[in-house]
Amino acid sequence: MGLRIEVIPGESYLHKLDARPKFLLFLILTVVVIFFTDPIYVGTILVALLLLTRACKISVRKTAQIVKASSLLLVVYTLINLVMGPGNVEAAKNPSNILFYLIPTLNWLPVTPQGIVYSTALLLRFVIVIYLLQLVLFTTPVVDIVLALVKWKFPPSLALGTSIGFNFVPVFMNTARSIIDAQSCRGWRGLSSGNLVDKLKALPVFLVPLFLQGIESAQKIAVAIEARGFGYNIGKRTYRREIRLNSVDYGTLVIEVILLAGSTILWYAGYGTYMFTYSLLARMKI
Amino acid sequence: MRIFKSKEERGSLWSFGSIQIGYAAAFGGLAFAMRALGVGVPIAPGMLMDARDVVSIIGPGFSGLIGSIIIGILAALPSAVFSVQIYVPLCLMWALVFYFFRHPWYHVVNTILLLTVWNVNWAVWYQIFGFIPEFWVAFIASLTGAVVYIPTNIILIEVLRKYSPTAKRMIG
Numbered sequence: 001m002g003l004r005i006e007v008i009p010g011e012s013y014l015h016k017l018d019a020r021p022k023f024l025l026f027l028i029l030t031v032v033v034i035f036f037t038d039p040i041y042v043g044t045i046l047v048a049l050l051l052l053t054r055a056c057k058i059s060v061r062k063t064a065q066i067v068k069a070s071s072l073l074l075v076v077y078t079l080i081n082l083v084m085g086p087g088n089v090e091a092a093k094n095p096s097n098i099l100f101y102l103i104p105t106l107n108w109l110p111v112t113p114q115g116i117v118y119s120t121a122l123l124l125r126f127v128i129v130i131y132l133l134q135l136v137l138f139t140t141p142v143v144d145i146v147l148a149l150v151k152w153k154f155p156p157s158l159a160l161g162t163s164i165g166f167n168f169v170p171v172f173m174n175t176a177r178s179i180i181d182a183q184s185c186r187g188w189r190g191l192s193s194g195n196l197v198d199k200l201k202a203l204p205v206f207l208v209p210l211f212l213q214g215i216e217s218a219q220k221i222a223v224a225i226e227a228r229g230f231g232y233n234i235g236k237r238t239y240r241r242e243i244r245l246n247s248v249d250y251g252t253l254v255i256e257v258i259l260l261a262g263s264t265i266l267w268y269a270g271y272g273t274y275m276f277t278y279s280l281l282a283r284m285k286i
Numbered sequence: 287m288r289i290f291k292s293k294e295e296r297g298s299l300w301s302f303g304s305i306q307i308g309y310a311a312a313f314g315g316l317a318f319a320m321r322a323l324g325v326g327v328p329i330a331p332g333m334l335m336d337a338r339d340v341v342s343i344i345g346p347g348f349s350g351l352i353g354s355i356i357i358g359i360l361a362a363l364p365s366a367v368f369s370v371q372i373y374v375p376l377c378l379m380w381a382l383v384f385y386f387f388r389h390p391w392y393h394v395v396n397t398i399l400l401l402t403v404w405n406v407n408w409a410v411w412y413q414i415f416g417f418i419p420e421f422w423v424a425f426i427a428s429l430t431g432a433v434v435y436i437p438t439n440i441i442l443i444e445v446l447r448k449y450s451p452t453a454k455r456m457i458g
Contacts (some may be wrong), residue, residue: 034414077417084419122416129415160313161307161356168315169322169360176323191337199327200434204441206325207340208449211442214341215452216313218348222308230304240338 007141014139018245019148021252026136028256032263033125036272037087039117040280042124049132054224058138064238066134067127077126081119087274088115113281116275142166147243156234164221172210246248289391296385302352309456310353313345314360327434335434343396343439344446347384347457348378352379354407372411377405389447393440400432400439416453443448 009015012024029045036042052058067074082088083102083146091097092111099116102109146163150156183205184190191202259284326334342361346354346416358374375424383395408431409424418424446453 033417050359079422080418081416082425088296125416146412155302155306155352157302158352158356161353162359164307164311165314165318165356165360166368168311169318170317172316173323176319176325195435196327200437203327203337203340203434203438204445207337207438207442208445210316211341211344212450212454213315215309215348215446215450218305218308218312219452220308221311222304225307226304227450230307 008058008062008138010057010139012058013054014056014135014247016248017139017252018182018249019144019241021142021256022136022140022255023145025252026132028131028260030129032259033128034123035263035267037118037121037274037276038272038276039121039124041272042121042128042276044141044219046124046128048130049128049135053135056111056135058135061139063131063134066130067266074123074126078119078123079164081110082115082121085108085118085122087118087278088112091115098112108120113185114278117278121274121277122209144243147239147241151243156237157230157286158228160225160234164225168217168221172214175213176206176210179206179213183209184252192265253256288388290386291388295388297458298303299351299385301350306348306350306353307356308356309345310349310356313341313349314357317345317357317361318364321361335431339431339435340438340442341382342377343400343435343455346381347392347443348428349381349452351378351381351385354378369411372407376407379403384457387458392458395442396439397436401429401435405429405432 031051033042033045053063072081075110079102088111092110094116097112097114098110100111101107125187142163146159146166148157149162155177180190187204188205189198191197191199194202263272298391315421319335319342320328320338324334327337327376328334338361342357345357354377355374358368358377361377362370362373371418379399380396383392383399387395403424408428410425412418412424413421413425443453443457447457
């Protein structure tokens, strides 16, 4: 399951925020969480996001569904970082740091406290990135994203193509479902059954009609936009709704700049590494 | 056998008319729908080779250089992780391959790029996101995807060229 592209209506701060500072907030927070490898620093950002979600009157459970859907990926990701993360690799050189082995019978894949702290921070980082993107999409209509692209000086034809593409998503979802049903009726066993070669053979059975449908739709779109005067001075195209930055948007932009600058300074000064939580735990003798 | 397309066959690199918008919107929407539906080939537990990647490789051949940006954006958006910065450069790369190379040479170039640039790109981003800290482990993980995509792309392009005159005209 991927992200849900739907808007949950509301009148909150995040709903009213212009799409541009909202996407900048997403990008800046993604950069900020990449700076830090400490669970306390990253956890604080996650708590702030949960509070923001509550303030927007959006269900945390609904927003977190994307995290739940990615749980298998999260487990694999955490295990990889637990064993191969730099914190664990460095600490495992000293045998006194090793807590246990993931494969105890062979004494393979040692796990150290530093590795656990580091992988926890990276797990939280991953959760923040996917949670935040879902939160932004829940509060931003697609048309606002397209208008933001135009305001960011994207060519109007590019924004037009993106918006048409968005509008065609449900059409293709229905087409894909119909093709799956039609091919299943003909004895197609889907993409999940059999070995890798069987799966490879099964893929074109599904993709070829879908691509042919895509080609046909593309030609219809081209005729439709030509018929609506696409070729006539698209640069001067106007929109039914205009988006403008207001004082709240400017205030948010200032906060974003402060957040980015502050985090950069902390990172540059050496704060926010996994050793912070590790040393706290060591001092508490946990 | 000529490797590169002639100037007449290529046309303008920057052309972005209604037909290119149509293809970009259709294939972008298709890539988005595939990801949203979770269509893909399960390789191992937790590892799904995404069918949208096939669209993001072939689609730019139809929509041209600028249209490939739209396909990249729409293919990347439904991911759990923000991946527009990964998909858009890759789509631009595939657009250039189809723009410059004749059939069947683009299969050769696509295969080389899937085994090298595509994997390096994913491996680097896996490291930046911190998913897989070791570069070579990340590289080999994405290589399993390339093993699926290479034959799928070749079969798909050949079938499309055979049954759709439009496809043959657009990608050469």
